[in-house]
Amino acid sequence: MKKISLISFFTFLIIGLVVSLWEKPDHTVEVKWEKFVTDPVKKTKVVKSAPLEEDLYRLGQKPKVKTSKKISKPTKKKFTNYSRLPSSTRAQNREILGPNPELFKKRKVEILNRPKKEWKENLAKKLLRGRDKDKVSVFIKKEKSLIQMERNGARYIEQVVVSIHKSRFGTTGYRAFIDSETGSVLKTWDRTVHEYGPFKKGISVKLINL
């Protein structure tokens, strides 16, 4: 009897450990931005960066301040690792987009990818590709985790807002669907409408016959 109790105890302990460590898709709906820049030393590497004070203001995360009568200096916010939020805050289901969503629920469709927690870093690397000489900051805010039904199967995707700030150029942004495994951008919309400025410049070419 004692042995059975001990075995049961350790069984439940092991099960509990396995469940807590098992990598589940992160359905967390985030409300904050994460910033990525090129490593100042290893230019080919992309690293997560603590947002600067001006970044927090720009992205609306900065708390309100008083007028010039009495301006109190705001405290810097610490960067939070959202993938470590307790499971109770994670949404349990991904919304399914596209035709025949019931096929996914019935498991009658091929799964085209597997979510990875590095998808955001991978996205940042793609957006900062070849930018080691530029002063570019990429801000990513996850909005939703979804499943997209495609011709060949179902794909795990993330809906994000991307904001790109280039020094001397300003800020531009858009919404996008991102592959939850590779971080590849699949579709973009809600792109900034610029009236004037460097985002609308052309290039000069020389005319040579093909």
Add this chain to the structure above:
Amino acid sequence: MKRGILLQIILSSVFLVGCLGSQSGGKKRTSAGVANTPDTVSPGYGRYLTDNIVGLSGNYNLDSSTNLALFLNETPQFISNNNFLKGSCTAKTSTVSECYEVIKTQNSGFTEFSDRRFAYPVNTEEFLQVQAFGNSRDIIDKFLSTQTFSFDLGVGLPYISSYPSTLYTNVNKPYFFKGKKVTVWANSGDANAASYSPSSQVINLGYISTVNNVFVAQDPTVTWHEYGHHFNKVAMSTRTITNSGTGPTAELGSLQYDEAGSINEGLADYYSYFMNGREDFGDWALKFVNRARPMTEGSSIHQSTVSETFNGRMLYPDYLTYEPNEPDLIIEDVHNSGTIIAHFLVALTKSIQTTCSYSNEVARKMVLHLVLETLGEMGDLSAKGYDTAIESTINHSSTSSFEWVTKVNPINMRSFVQVLSKYFYRTLGDSTNALCAGGAYNMDQYEVLVDSYGLLLFKTYNLDGNGLITGHLGPLKTVTDTNRVKSTLVKKQFLKIDPRENKFDFIVTDDRANMKAIIDSLVDVGRITGWSPQIKDDLRFNNGNARISPGEIVGIIPNLYNDSNITMGGVNVLANDWDHTKGGKPCNTFEDEWPLSSEGAADLTAGEGVQGGCNYVTRYNGENAALEPNEVVSPVCFVQMAVNGVTQWVTQDVFIAERGPETEMCLDPDNNHRDCLVRFIKGADHSFYSKINPKETWLETLGQGETPEIKDSNTLIMEASPWISPGTKFRCRLRARFTNCEDCWHDSNNNNDNFKDYEFSGADPYKIFHLEFQVVD
């Protein structure tokens, strides 16, 4: 004695009244203008300009040193009961509690007005914020009021409205873009900045760099223009958001220059007219960069000889590149092209006002009603267009609608005016509605007005949409041909690659710095999603020799020529996948009659007339494997290969199966091997050109010399795999069309009704031409 006491009483009463003042504060006007300081207003009140100072004064020649305080209203205006510049908005019984807000700059948080007095000297940051807040509230309130008026018309009258019946009750709040607040940066610190970002719902207002002390927020017409972009987004997305609060919503404009973007700008200009009834836009802030815009031919901003007569209108496509301030310039820009739409809508407003005996205020509401109905239908990504429609009535299908609206069958001047005209016909043009002086607006009169702008480019009102099943079921309402006098339609056969001697077919640009700049720019604005992992990050193989070499990313601009006697407008080239192969071989059943059977064309002896055949166009853009297992859309580029000693054209996947490389070395190794060797980057696989004059190329029309300036919207971007053997020949089958094309949009086999949406996956609506090149070392 008694008289003295009486005089004292009278005088005392006068002084007492003067000291008490009104509830909202005292009058403090001096020769220096209104002393706009907190002590001159009561809590909750402040002062801001309700129009720019040119509009308020009637004086266009005010210079940058003008004191804005001279034009403030002495009587304070109610601003807010809050300490911060945040506002709510309500439409019918639905409220968005956090509807709009204004902050100081992009680097600051909220300004706290601890005493709730919002009057500040005009040269302060606080004034700019209050100014932007007041203008925001004014336009949002008026927009929602007009939207509810429009909605009530739509559900109350017996015509098919594009409004979702649950517009104001749906939890997603589609009437105000999911109820998301708009944030205005009243002084962002960016030079000449005026932008609207739908992803973050930010309106960015900067400063004018050419003069001192002029800030964009000082000009309400510009603030309202930016809100116009937001409201265009709201209108385009109402049906989509009602259907689902997740996923993309349609955009009005996808390239740096295209006609959808031009329409967006023209409509945004119109929102300024909608607010103040004035026919000039940006005539304070933009005056200092010489880019104020008129909205009527009678405006003094026009430096040319346009007029408000039938023959004097801003004619499409001639005026697409016209700059009112400097008519000798030729500028391909969405703002310039958009002025045609703004002029048309103002002229329509005035015509409705006169013909239907409305006030100008009501006439503006009626025009906005038409615009909201039009955008609501055209932006529906659920592909219905109205509540009781079946899917695919418009925009192909819910699966492909985003691509259809953006690229395949995009909104252009023709389609926008056609749909607007449909709603005009169903509302003001229908006597049962009695919306025009108790009767109907005469449709011939309407068509003549549209034609005077060169916009009568459609042959029917397309009442039945473009759907697979319903697209030709009628009813059919045709345009009276004799009303089409100034609007000119040209057959697609006249659009060619320059056929003249000693002229080039395409411009190829592979300069490393240029291409890196283009690629980075396109990634930043979200137009492309990146480039192949096979191409180096620094484009080190781009050698600038204007040829296509392995490992390069190149820009390609077709040298398009107009061989007709009529200007072509809105020329559009597509390099995206389409239905032109059968069994992995190129079909030769199209107008280009390529390739020969001996050169590898698809076998036509069997399997025709059904799915998979060359004469069958996929109904689902190749995306429905269940219903069309044999239908795919294929990349545009083929490779030349010797097959049993005979030179043939084959698809890229056939080529690499025979000659390599391995699929892991393809441009897209994980997903797609069908364009393994060369491909046009998605997003940069379509290009746009404003207009081409008769017997000229596009470059000649724009007056570009030996070193033309090219926009990214003019450029198709192609990747060439580093594994291509030098000497390999490719041939890419591209498609082109233009807005005033007779046979690109009208199906002559079906009473000139619009082509059904699915047909844009095929060849019929296009002119086909080829890009042939040999990869060099």
